[in-house]
Amino acid sequence: MGSELKTPSARQGLQCRVTTLGWLRQNLFSSWWNSAVSAVLLVLLAMLTARLFQWLIIDAQWAGSEPSACADTSSLCWPFIRARWRQFLYGLYPSEQVWRVNLGLAVGALLGVALAVRRMPARRWVAAFLLVAYPPLAWWLFRGGAGGLAPVETSLWGGFFLTLVVTGSVFWVSLLAGVLLALGRQSRLALVSQACTVWIEFWRAVPVLVLLFVVIIMLPLFLPANMEIDRLGRAMLAFAILMSTYLAEAVRGGLQSLSVGQFEAARALGLNWRQSRLYVVLPQALSVALPQITSNFIGLFKETTVLLVIGLFDLMGEVQRAASDPQWLGTGTTAAGYIFVAVFFWTACFSLSRASSRLERRMTRYRAAVYRP
Amino acid sequence: MSGDTLTRRVRKNSAFWLQCLLGLALLALVVLVFRTTQSNLELLGVQSGFDFLWKKAGFSISQHLIPYTEDSPIWTALAVAILNTLLLAVFCVLLASILGLAVGIGRLSSNWLVARLSLAYLELFRNIPVLLQIFFWYYVALRALPSFESSIFITDYLVLNNRGLYFPFIEFGNGFSISPPVMGRFAYEGGFYLMPEFLALWIGLSLYNGSYISEIVRSGFQSVARGQWEAGAALGLKPAAVLRRVAFPQALRAILPPLTTVYMNMFKATSLAAAIAYPEIVSVFVGTVNNLAGRPVEVMAVTLAFYAGVSFLVAWLMGRWNKRITLRGQ
Numbered sequence: 001m002g003s004e005l006k007t008p009s010a011r012q013g014l015q016c017r018v019t020t021l022g023w024l025r026q027n028l029f030s031s032w033w034n035s036a037v038s039a040v041l042l043v044l045l046a047m048l049t050a051r052l053f054q055w056l057i058i059d060a061q062w063a064g065s066e067p068s069a070c071a072d073t074s075s076l077c078w079p080f081i082r083a084r085w086r087q088f089l090y091g092l093y094p095s096e097q098v099w100r101v102n103l104g105l106a107v108g109a110l111l112g113v114a115l116a117v118r119r120m121p122a123r124r125w126v127a128a129f130l131l132v133a134y135p136p137l138a139w140w141l142f143r144g145g146a147g148g149l150a151p152v153e154t155s156l157w158g159g160f161f162l163t164l165v166v167t168g169s170v171f172w173v174s175l176l177a178g179v180l181l182a183l184g185r186q187s188r189l190a191l192v193s194q195a196c197t198v199w200i201e202f203w204r205a206v207p208v209l210v211l212l213f214v215v216i217i218m219l220p221l222f223l224p225a226n227m228e229i230d231r232l233g234r235a236m237l238a239f240a241i242l243m244s245t246y247l248a249e250a251v252r253g254g255l256q257s258l259s260v261g262q263f264e265a266a267r268a269l270g271l272n273w274r275q276s277r278l279y280v281v282l283p284q285a286l287s288v289a290l291p292q293i294t295s296n297f298i299g300l301f302k303e304t305t306v307l308l309v310i311g312l313f314d315l316m317g318e319v320q321r322a323a324s325d326p327q328w329l330g331t332g333t334t335a336a337g338y339i340f341v342a343v344f345f346w347t348a349c350f351s352l353s354r355a356s357s358r359l360e361r362r363m364t365r366y367r368a369a370v371y372r373p
Numbered sequence: 374m375s376g377d378t379l380t381r382r383v384r385k386n387s388a389f390w391l392q393c394l395l396g397l398a399l400l401a402l403v404v405l406v407f408r409t410t411q412s413n414l415e416l417l418g419v420q421s422g423f424d425f426l427w428k429k430a431g432f433s434i435s436q437h438l439i440p441y442t443e444d445s446p447i448w449t450a451l452a453v454a455i456l457n458t459l460l461l462a463v464f465c466v467l468l469a470s471i472l473g474l475a476v477g478i479g480r481l482s483s484n485w486l487v488a489r490l491s492l493a494y495l496e497l498f499r500n501i502p503v504l505l506q507i508f509f510w511y512y513v514a515l516r517a518l519p520s521f522e523s524s525i526f527i528t529d530y531l532v533l534n535n536r537g538l539y540f541p542f543i544e545f546g547n548g549f550s551i552s553p554p555v556m557g558r559f560a561y562e563g564g565f566y567l568m569p570e571f572l573a574l575w576i577g578l579s580l581y582n583g584s585y586i587s588e589i590v591r592s593g594f595q596s597v598a599r600g601q602w603e604a605g606a607a608l609g610l611k612p613a614a615v616l617r618r619v620a621f622p623q624a625l626r627a628i629l630p631p632l633t634t635v636y637m638n639m640f641k642a643t644s645l646a647a648a649i650a651y652p653e654i655v656s657v658f659v660g661t662v663n664n665l666a667g668r669p670v671e672v673m674a675v676t677l678a679f680y681a682g683v684s685f686l687v688a689w690l691m692g693r694w695n696k697r698i699t700l701r702g703q
Contacts, residue, residue: 034484
C-alpha cells in the first residue's frame with residue numbers, strides 16, 4: 001500500500017528536519033523535468049487565480065438589492081442573491097407560515113447533533129425518535145391541514161427546504177425498503193430471491209430522469225381514477241425506487257462480508273430468522289455497508305437537482321426560476337446564482353464525505369480492537 | 374432421503390406453499406395494474422399499439438447523423454435520437470477516461486504541486502451536482518463565446534463560436550472527400566459541427582465522471598504491491614515504462630469493475646440532455662414524440678428497453694474483458 005508512506009508521523013518527521021528551501025527542492029524542483037512542470041503549473045495557477053479574483057470580486061457588482069443594481073448584465077451580480085434569498089430558502093411557502101419550516105428543520109438538526117454526541121444520555125431513544133416519530137411529525141408540520149395548522153400545498157414548497165425534504169424522506173423510505181430488498185435477494189425462497197434480483201437489476205439500468213418521467217406520466221394510468229398522488233409524491237416515489245435498489249446493493253455487500261459462522265452462531269443460540277437478522281446479522285452488515293450508504297446519500301442529495309426538469313423547484317430550480325425573471329435577465333445573474341448553489345452543495349457534500357471517512361476509520365479501529373483474537 | 378426429518382419436510386412444504394401464495398399475489402397485482410391501465414386508457418380515449426412508429430414525424434431535429442427530414446417516419450426520429458445518445462456517451466467515455474487516468478496518476482506524482490492540483494480537481498468536481506455543472510457550461514461559459522461574425526479560430530479548420538464547434542468531416546457524396554467548414558453568409562457550412570448543447574453536456578459529464586475515474590485509477594495503482602514497482606526499476610526500466618508495462622496491467626484488475634459502474638452511470642446521465650434540449654432519446658422520444666403521438670405506454674416501454682438493453686450489453690462486454698484479465702485461479 002502506498003498510503004504507508006503518508007502516515008502523519010513520517011511527514012511530521014520530515015518537516016522537522018527540512019527547511020522551506022529544502023522542501024521546495026524535494027517536492028517541486030527535484031529534477032529538470034519536475035522543475036519545468038512545476039514552473040508551468042505555477043504560472044498557470046497564478047493566471048487562473050488572478051482571473052477568478054477579477055471576475056468574482058473586482059468586476060462583480062456588489063451594492064444594492066434591486067434589479068437596477070446590476071446595470072451590466074455580463075458581470076457577476078451578487079445583489080441577485082440578496083434580493084431572492086427568501087425564495088432560495090423556502091420557495092413560495094407562505095411567509096406567515098415559514099415558522100413551521102424553521103421549527104421542523106431546527107428540531108431535525110438538533111436531533112441530528114444530539115445523535116452525533118457520543119456521550120449523549122438515552123442516545124438510543126434519540127435515534128428511535130429521529131427515525132420513527134420525527135418524519136411523520138415534520139411532514140404534518142410542513143403540510144398542515146390537520147390539528148389546527150393551515151394546509152400548505154406541496155406545489156408551494158421549494159428551495160433549500162424542498163431539497164432537504166426530498167432527500168430526507170426518500171432516504172428514510174429507501175433505507176427500509178433497501179434492507180428488505182437485500183434480505184429478500186438472499187432469501188432461501190427461490191421466488192423471492194429471483195423477484196428481488198430482477199427488480200434490482202432492472203431499475204439499476206434506468207436513469208433517474210427517465211424514471212421520473214415514467215412515474216409522472218404513467219402512475220395516474222396505473223392507479224384507479226379516485227386515487228391521486230401529487231407531483232411531489234410521484235417524484236419522491238421515483239427517487240425511492242432507484243435509491244432503494246442502490247441501498248439494497250450496498251447492504252448486500254455488507255451481508256456478503258459476514259462470515260458463515262455468524263449465521264450459524266445465531267442459529268445455534270436458538271434465534272429464529274427475524275431475531276437473527278435483527279440482532280446479529282443486520283447490525284454488522286449495516287456497519288460494514290455504512291460508507292457505501294453514505295456515498296449513496298450524498299449521491300441522492302446531489303441528484304435532487306434533477307427535480308427542476310419535471311417542474312419542481314428545489315434549491316437549484318428556484319435559482320433557475322429566479323434567474324429567468326425578465327427583471328434579472330443576464331449571464332451575470334445566472335452565474336452568481338449557480339456559484340451560490342455550487343458553494344452550498346460543495347460545502348455540504350465535502351463535509352459529509354469527510355465525516356463519513358472519519359467514522360469509517362473509527363469503526364475499523366473499533367473492529368480491530370473488538371475482534372482481536 | 375433418509376436425512377429428511379419430519380420438521381424439515383414440513384418446512385420445505387410450507388416454503389413451497391408460501392412461494393405459491395406470493396407468486397399468486399404478484400400475478401394478481403400485475404393483472405390488476407394491467408386492467409386498471411387498460412380501463413384508464415379507454416376512458417381517456419388513447420389508442421395503443423406501435424403503429425405510430427411508421428407515421429410521419431413532422432418535427433425537425435437539429436442534429437442528425439443519418440438523413441432525416443420532417444417527412445421521415447417516427448422510427449427514423451427514434452434512430453436519430455438513439456445515435457445522438459450513443460455519440461454523446463462515446464465522447465464522454467473517451468474524455469472522462471483520459472482525464473481520470475491523467476489525474477489519477479497525477480495524484481501519485483512525487484511533484485507536490487501536481488498531486489495537490491489533482492486532489493483539488495477531484496474534490497471540486499465530485500462534490501457539485503452534475504446538472505449544475507452542465508448548466509454552468511451551457512448558460513454561462515458557452516454563452517460568453519463570440520458570435521458567428523467574430524468566431525475564434527483554434528486552427529484554420531477548427532472554428533468555435535456561440536453556435537458550436539466546427540471541424541472538417543468526411544463527406545459521403547460521390548466517393549470520399551474531406552470537407553472543411555466554410556464561412557457562409559449566416560453560418561459555417563460544410564464539415565461537421567457540435568452544437569453548444571452537446572459541448573456543455575460533453576464537458577460537464579466528462580469533468581464530473583472523470584473525477585470518479587481518477588479516484589478509481591489512484592486506488593488501482595496503489596493496490597499494486599510496492600515490490601512490483603521496485604522490481605521494475607531493478608530491471609532497469611524507466612519510471613514511465615514501469616508505470617505502463619508493470620503497474621498498469623496489474624492495476625487494471627482493480628480498476629475495471631468499478632470503472633464499469635462509472636461508465637454505466639455516465640451513460641445513464643446522458644439523459645440529463647433533456648434539461649437543455651440536446652436531441653437524445655429522452656428529449657426527442659419521451660418529450661416530443663410522446664406529446665405528438667399520445668402513446669405514453671409504448672413510448673416509455675421503448676425508452677426503458679433501450680436503457681436496459683444498452684446497460685446489460687455494457688455490463689456483459691465489461692464482464693468478458695474483466696474475465697480475460699483476471700488471474701487464473703483467483
